[in-house]
Amino acid sequence: MSILVTGGAGFIGSHTVVELQEAGYDVVVLDNLSNSNVKSLERVEAITGKKVPFYKADILDREALEEIFSKETVEAVIHFAGLKAVGESVQKPWEYYENNIAGTLTLVDVMRKHGVKNLIFSSSATVYGDPAFIPITEQCPKGQCTNPYGWTKSMLEQILSDIQKADQEWNVILLRYFNPIGAHKSGTMGENPNGIPNNLMPYVTQVAVGKLKELGIFGNDYDTHDGTGVRDFIHVVDLAKGHVKAVKKTEEKPGLKIYNLGTGVGYSVLDIVNNFEAATGVKVPYVFKPRRPGDIATCYSDATLAKEELGWVAEYGIREMCEDAWRWQKNNPNGYDE
Ligand code: NAD
């Protein structure tokens, strides 16, 4: 089976390409490199020993998509391509709605014209808003998002569900990721944020490597065991393997399926700092800062459905997530830049 991976040069995409190739799938990658470096794919090739056919193209570019679908045999699409910076989305809502929503509509239109109706979509725990209950199952009602990025995910879930409802040949799998961290064991691939990281783990590793002075912890007065925010951190390789299981699922009968991909365990920001220090022996100085607007206290999954229906469970623990994130950062202090 051959799979088009949009956004395949990015953090989760590149790790997924490794797992797909190692599971024997043929993969084609499309990415406009707006938030990634093509070197990630060279690293993939070095790990798997297989070529990664790559198109530098935009999902908004219908002609480019037409060319790819005409030239390549595409049976399923894993759709990672999208803008994902929460704060930036508040400043640039038009750009986020245009890129994520118009881009996905264009992709889906080209897919159906070419008779490709298997789609795995990167959604997010952000669609639950401030969750109605914890641990969060897929039955938890979707909530109010606090930023345009979150709304693009929530709206795209609705759009893709409606498309599947209208045409039962579609096989749509919505994967709601919790907080991916960590990196490939080789230490050659990992997260490569532009500028100062927004997310916790890349901030921690950049403090540890000496690029940033100290971690600011956003809030220590939440109703959690130590007052700092609690999240469901998941190793990116586990997340990538979840996509391989989802691809297998598309070989069954069509339909709409929704799965949480998380570990089911919540760790606080301070737990992460302490586990990182214990796993690596490197100190991470921190200061407490006010809460970050839009953050919630606690978010972690119940991932039972993915276990039952996909046969998937997250295998890596917090220690490996920290060790692997650190190996990547230490070996590549400037990410994929020389
Ligand atoms: P990433 O930025 O590393 O990867 C996204 C990739 O999409 C990048 O390589 C970027 O260049 C590409 N891209 C963006 N717009 C494009 C366009 N118009 N055409 C072609 N390529 C385009 O991000 P990631 O962390 O790997 O996330 C992958 C997906 O998972 C995204 O859709 C993201 O919203 C979603 N997600 C991420 C997280 C997270 O915490 N990392 C959590 C939940 C959901």
Ligand code: UFG
């Ligand atoms: N945090 C800090 N300091 C930092 C960065 C983060 O204290 O410098 C805290 C946050 O306040 C939060 C926790 O660390 O309590 C995790 O924050 P992240 O920014 O790493 O992750 P979020 O949970 O806010 O959001 C991430 C992605 C979203 C995605 C969501 C899914 O950024 O795109 O996970 O659960 F939707």
